[in-house]
Amino acid sequence: MKKSNFQSFVKKEFLHIFRDVRTMMLVLLIPVVLMVLFGFAISTEIHNLNVAVVVPNKSESIRQAVNRLACNPYFTLVDEVANTDIDPVLRSGKADAVVVFDEDYDRILAQRNAGINTPPAMQFIIDASNTNVAQSGAAYLQQVLAENHTPQQLLNLHLLYNPQMKSAYNFVPGIMGFIFILICAMMASVSIVREKEMGTMEVLLVSPVRPFKIIMAKMIPYFMISCVNLMTILLIAHHLLHVPMSGGWWGIIVVSLIYLILSLTLGLLISTIATSQAVALLVSAMLLLLPMMMLSGMVFPLENLPTVLSPLPNIIPARWYIQAIRKLMIMGLPLSAVWREVLIMIAMIIVLLVVALKRFKDKLE
Amino acid sequence: MNDVVISVTELTKCFGDFTAVDHISFDVKRGEIFGFLGANGAGKTTAMRMLCGLSFPTSGSGSVAGFDIMTEGEKIKCHIGYMSQKFSLYNDLTVWENIRFFAGIYGLSKSETKERAQRILEQLHFTSERNTLVGALPLGWKQKLSFAVATIHNPGIVFLDEPTGGVDPITRRQFWEMIYEAAHAGTTIFVTTHYMDEAEYCSRVSIMVDGKVCALDTPSQLKRAFAATSMDEVFRQLARGAKRGE
Numbered sequence: 336m337k338k339s340n341f342q343s344f345v346k347k348e349f350l351h352i353f354r355d356v357r358t359m360m361l362v363l364l365i366p367v368v369l370m371v372l373f374g375f376a377i378s379t380e381i382h383n384l385n386v387a388v389v390v391p392n393k394s395e396s397i398r399q400a401v402n403r404l405a406c407n408p409y410f411t412l413v414d415e416v417a418n419t420d421i422d423p424v425l426r427s428g429k430a431d432a433v434v435v436f437d438e439d440y441d442r443i444l445a446q447r448n449a450g451i452n453t454p455p456a457m458q459f460i461i462d463a464s465n466t467n468v469a470q471s472g473a474a475y476l477q478q479v480l481a482e483n484h485t486p487q488q489l490l491n492l493h494l495l496y497n498p499q500m501k502s503a504y505n506f507v508p509g510i511m512g513f514i515f516i517l518i519c520a521m522m523a524s525v526s527i528v529r530e531k532e533m534g535t536m537e538v539l540l541v542s543p544v545r546p547f548k549i550i551m552a553k554m555i556p557y558f559m560i561s562c563v564n565l566m567t568i569l570l571i572a573h574h575l576l577h578v579p580m581s582g583g584w585w586g587i588i589v590v591s592l593i594y595l596i597l598s599l600t601l602g603l604l605i606s607t608i609a610t611s612q613a614v615a616l617l618v619s620a621m622l623l624l625l626p627m628m629m630l631s632g633m634v635f636p637l638e639n640l641p642t643v644l645s646p647l648p649n650i651i652p653a654r655w656y657i658q659a660i661r662k663l664m665i666m667g668l669p670l671s672a673v674w675r676e677v678l679i680m681i682a683m684i685i686v687l688l689v690v691a692l693k694r695f696k697d698k699l700e
Numbered sequence: 701m702n703d704v705v706i707s708v709t710e711l712t713k714c715f716g717d718f719t720a721v722d723h724i725s726f727d728v729k730r731g732e733i734f735g736f737l738g739a740n741g742a743g744k745t746t747a748m749r750m751l752c753g754l755s756f757p758t759s760g761s762g763s764v765a766g767f768d769i770m771t772e773g774e775k776i777k778c779h780i781g782y783m784s785q786k787f788s789l790y791n792d793l794t795v796w797e798n799i800r801f802f803a804g805i806y807g808l809s810k811s812e813t814k815e816r817a818q819r820i821l822e823q824l825h826f827t828s829e830r831n832t833l834v835g836a837l838p839l840g841w842k843q844k845l846s847f848a849v850a851t852i853h854n855p856g857i858v859f860l861d862e863p864t865g866g867v868d869p870i871t872r873r874q875f876w877e878m879i880y881e882a883a884h885a886g887t888t889i890f891v892t893t894h895y896m897d898e899a900e901y902c903s904r905v906s907i908m909v910d911g912k913v914c915a916l917d918t919p920s921q922l923k924r925a926f927a928a929t930s931m932d933e934v935f936r937q938l939a940r941g942a943k944r945g946e
Contacts, residue, residue: 340805340806340807342804343800343801343803343805344801344805346801346804347790347793347797347801347804350793350797351792351793354792354793533787533790533791534784534785534786535788535789535790537754537782537784537786537788538782538783538850540754541752541754541777541780541782542782542802543774543777543778543807544805545774
């Protein structure tokens with residue numbers, strides 16, 4: 336008897352989800368859309384920066400420099416402009432940056448090569464209304480054009496783990512942290528609160544099904560859907576975005592499952608706080624999604640936080656998950672390297688579960 | 701076989717300083733339709749929740765279906781049916797899926813479920829609506845289906861919390877016919893209502909005012925005692941003395 340009533344419960348929860356085709360499509364497609372969006376469309380890398388040049392004479396070295404710009408996939412050479420046209424070409428948006436070569440470019444270059452201190456040989460004028468583009472653009476331009484200015488390199492730059500600085504590597508762990516909170520915490524809490532709001536929860540509580548089982552039955556479908564999403568994300572990440580998964584799949588999956596349970600616990604807690612579906616949605620968005628975006632290191636580097644706020648990210652579950660996934664997925668560390676993150680997440684599960692179950696019991700009274 | 705299925709002595713529930721239910725005592729016999737009346741806030745719902753094992757009494761004792769309400773709440777739950785004032789089926793599931801689900805949580809086997817579902821559908825002339833979403837049914841039909849589902853496991857006692865709120869008179873009449881039928885078959889009905897004409901249908905009626913049971917008897921005896929021509933008058937005479945507002 337015990338087993339069958341639990342089964343029929345889980346079956347019913349799946350029916351709710353499958354019946355609402357739009358929600359189900361949304362749930363299953365969100366990961367795909369986000370992955371494609373962040374992986375291909377939205378990227379912090381700069382492609383096709385429009386560059387105009389001011390060329391005072393057609394010397395061989397200037398021609399070479401301009402050629403280098405033209406051949407580089409990161410830039411599009413839009414125009415050669417006169418000194419006086421720099422402002423209009425930037426204002427009209429035709430160019431994002433203008434490279435101005437000095438009239439004495441050749442001479443300055445030669446002196447440089449001889450080891451004599453000289454004034455700069457060229458100038459970059461960049462539209463900084465978008466600071467990200469301006470910063471990265473300037474860095475790229477410098478790399479491409481300044482090469483032959485410093486014969487002896489002072490510095491040897493070596494980028495580990497993501498040498499091409501692909502932004503997809505950075506976003507995949509973040510998207511995973513985001514989607515599981517969305518499905519497990521937000522949707523599961525809304526589905527529990529819906530029963531309260533509709534009055535069906537009371538009928539369930541009068542039935543012989545134990546409250547704990549009611550909750551479990553509501554959680555299981557969301558857990559399973561999240562597992563499907565996890566597989567989708569990992570497959571897209573690996574095969575489409577070529578994220579290395581160098582730490583091995585199992586570590587990533589184990590850590591993700593722990594994070595799924597943590598998210599479900601958060602959802603349970605929210606469902607004990609919220610009295611209506613709207614409140615549950617709002618609470619999940621304000622208390623979970625927003626801080627997650629801001630403070631998990633998904634979008635903004637945690638190192639940029641003011642000192643006063645710096646302890647704050649530690650209480651954000653996604654922060655530990657994302658950190659662990661980065662280590663496993665990108666750095667290629669084994670599971671044993673993320674024991675600290677795993678322990679913290681397990682501790683969070685225990686604390687949240689105790690609080691949530693206590694609140695749930697009190698509410699019944 | 702004991703003929704008293706619900707027995708309550710000095711049952712009390714306090715929320716802080718507020719005494720919602722104040723030392724109430726009564727017995728309900730098998731097969732009775734027991735009307736549980738009272739103005740809003742008189743303590744009906746709180747009392748009913750205690751009987752269903754949803755909340756613990758502060759003091760007093762009682763038994764439902766032969767089980768102690770203090771210690772055997774879980775056993776009580778297997779032997780009672782419950783229908784709340786809010787519509788309590790799932791609108792996004794079909795008639796059949798609702799029946800199957802509630803049969804499932806009461807632990808009915810597959811063959812039992814099939815047989816009972818068949819019986820319910822025929823009884824309600826619902827056979828053609830088997831695969832209709834419950835949300836698409838008219839309210840009266842929903843209420844009838846609700847009642848049928850609440851009794852799917854053949855409980856000895858059914859608790860009905862204002863089951864006919866917002867239903868048209870004809871459907872209400874039909875609904876009460878279902879209640880009579882169930883009572884006739886030996887199911888005890890414990891019903892709260894605001895409609896005084898419905899109170900007339902009950903075998904016995906208790907009226908709660910300010911957490912206490914002020915009157916308890918058959919409708920005809922009550923009318924005689926209060927020299928009233930209808931239950932409505934009886935109720936108004938009693939409720940006039942109430943101190944708690946809406």
